[in-house]
Amino acid sequence: xxxxxxxxxxxxxxxxxxxxxxxxxxxxxxxxxxxxxxxxxxxxxxxxxxxxxxxxxxxxxxxxxxxxxxxxxxxxxxxxxxxxxxxxxxxxxxxxxxxxxxxxxxxxxxxxxxxxxxxxxxxxxxxxxxxxxxxxxxxxxxxxxxxxxxxxxxxxxxxxxxxxxxxxxxxxxxxxxxxxxxxxxxxxxxxxxxxxxxxxxxxxxxxxxxxxxxxxxxxxxxxxxxxxxxxxxxxxxxxxxxxxxxxxxxxxxxxxxxxxxxxxxxxxxxxxxxxxxxxxxxxxxxxxxxxx
Amino acid sequence: xxxxxxxxxxxxxxxxxxxxxxxxxxxxxxxxxxxxxxxxxxxxxxxxxxxxxxxxxxxxxxxxxxxxxxxxxxxxxxxxxxxxxxxxxxxxxxxxxxxxxxxxxxxxxxxxxxxxxxxxxxxxxxxxxxxxxxxxxxxxxxxxxxxxxxxxxxxxxxxxxxxxxxxxxxxxxxxxxxxxxxxxxxxxxxxxxxxxxxxxxxxxxxxxxxxxxxxxxxxxxxxxxxxxxxxxxxxxxxxxxxxxxxxxxxxxxxxxxxxxxxxxxxxxxxxxxxxxxxxxxxxxxxxxxxxxxxxxxxxxxxxxxxxxxxxxxxxxxxxxxxxxxxxxxxxxxxxxxxxxxxxxxxxxxxxx
Numbered sequence: 001x002x003x004x005x006x007x008x009x010x011x012x013x014x015x016x017x018x019x020x021x022x023x024x025x026x027x028x029x030x031x032x033x034x035x036x037x038x039x040x041x042x043x044x045x046x047x048x049x050x051x052x053x054x055x056x057x058x059x060x061x062x063x064x065x066x067x068x069x070x071x072x073x074x075x076x077x078x079x080x081x082x083x084x085x086x087x088x089x090x091x092x093x094x095x096x097x098x099x100x101x102x103x104x105x106x107x108x109x110x111x112x113x114x115x116x117x118x119x120x121x122x123x124x125x126x127x128x129x130x131x132x133x134x135x136x137x138x139x140x141x142x143x144x145x146x147x148x149x150x151x152x153x154x155x156x157x158x159x160x161x162x163x164x165x166x167x168x169x170x171x172x173x174x175x176x177x178x179x180x181x182x183x184x185x186x187x188x189x190x191x192x193x194x195x196x197x198x199x200x201x202x203x204x205x206x207x208x209x210x211x212x213x214x215x216x217x218x219x220x221x222x223x224x225x226x227x228x229x230x231x232x233x234x235x236x237x238x239x240x241x242x243x244x245x246x247x248x249x250x251x252x253x254x255x256x257x258x259x260x261x262x263x264x265x266x267x268x269x270x271x272x273x274x275x276x277x278x279x280x281x282x283x284x285x286x287x288x289x290x291x292x
Numbered sequence: 293x294x295x296x297x298x299x300x301x302x303x304x305x306x307x308x309x310x311x312x313x314x315x316x317x318x319x320x321x322x323x324x325x326x327x328x329x330x331x332x333x334x335x336x337x338x339x340x341x342x343x344x345x346x347x348x349x350x351x352x353x354x355x356x357x358x359x360x361x362x363x364x365x366x367x368x369x370x371x372x373x374x375x376x377x378x379x380x381x382x383x384x385x386x387x388x389x390x391x392x393x394x395x396x397x398x399x400x401x402x403x404x405x406x407x408x409x410x411x412x413x414x415x416x417x418x419x420x421x422x423x424x425x426x427x428x429x430x431x432x433x434x435x436x437x438x439x440x441x442x443x444x445x446x447x448x449x450x451x452x453x454x455x456x457x458x459x460x461x462x463x464x465x466x467x468x469x470x471x472x473x474x475x476x477x478x479x480x481x482x483x484x485x486x487x488x489x490x491x492x493x494x495x496x497x498x499x500x501x502x503x504x505x506x507x508x509x510x511x512x513x514x515x516x517x518x519x520x521x522x523x524x525x526x527x528x529x530x531x532x533x534x535x536x537x538x539x540x541x542x543x544x545x546x547x548x549x550x551x552x553x554x555x556x557x558x559x560x561x562x563x564x565x566x567x568x569x570x571x572x573x574x575x576x577x578x579x580x581x582x583x584x585x586x587x588x589x590x591x592x593x594x595x596x597x598x599x600x601x602x603x604x605x606x607x608x609x610x611x612x613x614x615x616x617x618x619x620x621x622x623x624x625x626x627x628x629x630x631x632x633x634x635x636x637x638x639x640x641x642x643x644x
Contacts (some may be wrong), residue, residue: 025460034518072518075465076479079519122500122634134521138529141522143433181393182431182522188500188633190563193395197434231436265449266436270460 005257009278010046013039016271021059025270033063033070037085038275045282045290050093060086061099068106078136081144083107084151091154091291104155107132107148108162112140124186130162131169141183142173142198146205154291158209167209170202178217194221196229200237204287207244219245227255232269235259236276244286256281343604348577349373350584351617352624355553356570362410363417366549369574370414372617375547381419383488386426387411390495390510390551392562393432394441400554400566402438403493405447407551407572411493412453426483428458428513430523431562435459456483459517470538472601473530478542479519490514490545492578496555496569496585498628502532503596503636504589505561506582507548511539533598540578540606548581549574552588557628564629571624579607580614587611590627592642 016024016039022031023039037060040053050057064070065077070086072079083103090100112133117126131140132148149166157163173183179194180202186192199222206215222238226249229235236259239252249255256277263269269277283290351372353365370376389403412423425448432438435457439445448455461481468475484490494510502509512524512535520526527535552571558564571588575581579602583593593599593609603609625644630637 030462073463076519081518081521133525134517135519135526138521138525141525143522182433187563188559188631190559192563193393195393195432195434196437197432229437230440231434233434234437265445266439 005253006046006278006281009260009274009281010043010048012274013042013271013278017056018059021055023056023271025272026268031059032271033060033072034082034085035271035275036060037070037082037089038272038279040089041085041091042275042278042282046278054093054095057090057093057096060089061096064099064102068102068104069110070103079134080106080110080136081134081147084144084147087151087155088287088291100155104152104157107152108157108160110136111162112145113137114140122188123184124191125184126169126172129165129169129172131166139183140169142170142180143182143201145169145183146198146201149205150288150291153205153209153288163209167206170206171210171214174202174215174218176217178219178221180218194218196222196225196234196238198237200234200239200241203241204237204244207286207288212245215245219247223247223249229255230259230262231266232259232273232277236273236280239280240283240287243280243284244288246285248284253281345604345608345610345613347613347615348575348580348608349615349617350573350575350577350580352584352588352619352621353572353574354570354619354624355572358404358406358553360553362407362553362572363413365572366410366414366574367417369549369572369618370418373574373576375418375576377418379418380415380489382421384422384424384486385412385415385420385489385491386424386483386487387415387491387493388510388513388545389425389427389444389493390497390505390513390561391427391429391435391438391442391444393429394438395562398562398566399442400495400556400564401562402442402444403495403551404553405442405444407549407553408444408453408493409447409451411491411549412451415491422454424454424456424483424487426456426458426461426481426514428461428481428515428517430512430517433459433517433522456481458483458514459522461516463516463519466542468538468542469544470534470541472537472541473527473534475526475530475535475538478538479516480543481514481516484514484543489547490543491547491549492545494548494550495561496550496552496567496571496573496589497560498557498564498589498591498630498637499560500631500634501636502536502598503640504582504586504591504599506585507545507550507578508536508540508582508598508602511543511545512536514539514543533601536598537601537606540602545578547574547576548578550581550585552585555589555628557589558631559634567626567628569624569626569628571619577607579603579609583609583611584614584616584621587621587642588625590625590642590644591630591640595640
């Protein structure tokens with residue numbers, strides 16, 4: 001039986017469904033691939049049968065480019081960051097297996113710019129490790145790399161060298177005091193600050209392939225701050241990151257409800273944020289565990 | 293208009309090279325001019341020979357702390373700069389703060405919410421039909437958290453000011469009117485087409501890549517992260533200075549208000565130390581505002597690449613071409629710390 005609070009979130013997402021398939025980022029808005037992927041993933045986790053979401057999944061497929069990528073818009077093929085999100089949406093759906101497989105191939109052959117580490121560089125991270133960027137021909141960063149690792153692992157690529165390298169990148173970018181930010185560790189010798197959304201995402205990607213000791217300071221960072229987080233992106237990924245390591249807060253669902261109520265203050269959340277809230281609610285063992 | 297396309301007497305060949313290569317003017321000058329000659333010529337002097345500037349005006353107000361009457365200071369600045377109801381009445385004003393990231397011990401990273409509130413009040417008192425705040429943070433994807441942790445959310449709620457997250461706005465593409473970076477087009481948030489005035493509300497800060505970050509660099513935050521990434525890596529690859537020039541030439545913003553009440557010195561834009569400067573700097577001409585801010589910080593604007601390149605193209609940076617309203621620079625200037633370990637800081641110090 002579906003919890004009434006889960007039902008309410010499902011209704012909120014369902015309202016953004018478009019008649020021609022797909023979802024908008026906000027009620028009354030236009031189709032967006034990232035919003036569609038988040039909506040499909042969240043609704044499936046909320047118990048909606050895949051068959052009811054086939055039109056949205058097909059719409060995502062129509063947005064897929066020949067090389068397998070999902071770009072934010074046809075005018076901007078370089079903005080390929082929705083690709084791992086689409087893999088989540090198509091996960092284990094027979095009708096979209098070809099699309100999912102092409103998206104996985106795209107990720108495996110795509111990398112952020114990387115180059116030999118310069119010992120005199122003002123940046124502290126290893127620039128030679130390959131991960132994924134938000135857009136084509138830019139450097140690899142923590143969030144797109146984490147999303148890509150989760151997508152590839154959900155597609156059965158746990159042992160692929162790109163996953164291993166991505167894991168290495170994330171560990172290299174971990175801050176010495178714990179946590180991650182968008183992807184810089186030190187600049188001109190000063191360590192930068194961590195961000196909960198990046199930290200939760202990186203923890204989600206690393207779970208099960210890294211010793212807990214290697215990320216314990218990051219887990220502690222999130223545990224210390226989680227009750228002060230009020231906004232969906234930070235809270236959602238923080239909960240998923242802790243859940244992936246068996247450290248889900250006992251009051252996680254209350255935190256999510258409180259965050260959803262704050263739409264009175266902030267205005268209506270985007271579909272990706274509402275979707276993330278539902279996923280965080282349902283994926284008690286973390287995103288990868290839920291996908292598997 | 294703040295941005296006339298002021299063309300100059302640059303030799304055509306040099307002009308072609310300068311406008312087609314994504315490298316900074318200073319680097320290019322180093323490549324083209326023999327080193328011996330460079331030693332004899334100061335860069336600003338060389339540039340003065342190349343381009344002429346139209347005069348501009350900036351206004352400086354002393355505002356000792358955030359509890360001061362900031363609104364009145366801004367209104368005086370409007371009057372001094374000729375901004376009145378006739379120009380503002382019925383207009384929709386976009387205030388673009390500098391919101392980068394938050395740390396409990398570093399409120400000086402971001403434009404203070406009270407300065408935003410004061411500007412909104414000031415524009416409304418001149419009859420603006422609407423005021424909104426919009427930002428597309430370059431580091432932090434969770435814009436709501438930024439608003440909450442900076443205290444901006446409280447101000448927006450109390451003052452009923454709408455907010456637009458430019459990182460996820462709908463977009464439109466335009467030809468790059470600057471031509472410095474090699475980017476053929478720029479992708480801009482649709483909100484820019486819905487407003488009449490774009491007001492850059494930057495923070496007075498040093499910057500470890502660009503030397504300083506002021507009203508012109510603040511416009512990086514107009515560029516949607518969903519297309520440019522976090523950080524806005526496409527613009528970094530295209531050259532930070534060149535991208536600053538291109539965005540400003542293309543967007544053609546209307547007004548600048550710089551929060552220099554507490555600025556940042558040293559390793560800006562996020563890791564530097566707070567510096568109490570006690571000023572608000574305003575103007576229509578962005579290079580002139582940034583040049584004045586630089587002088588307040590003890591920095592020679594002619595040695596800041598993007599400002600040197602904007603001279604005569606986008607506005608005025610030379611002291612003799614900037615008519616100073618309000619407080620004179622000499623009454624508020626301080627030397628902001630510049631760090632020798634940061635290449636972009638070397639040689640910037642203004643010799644008063």
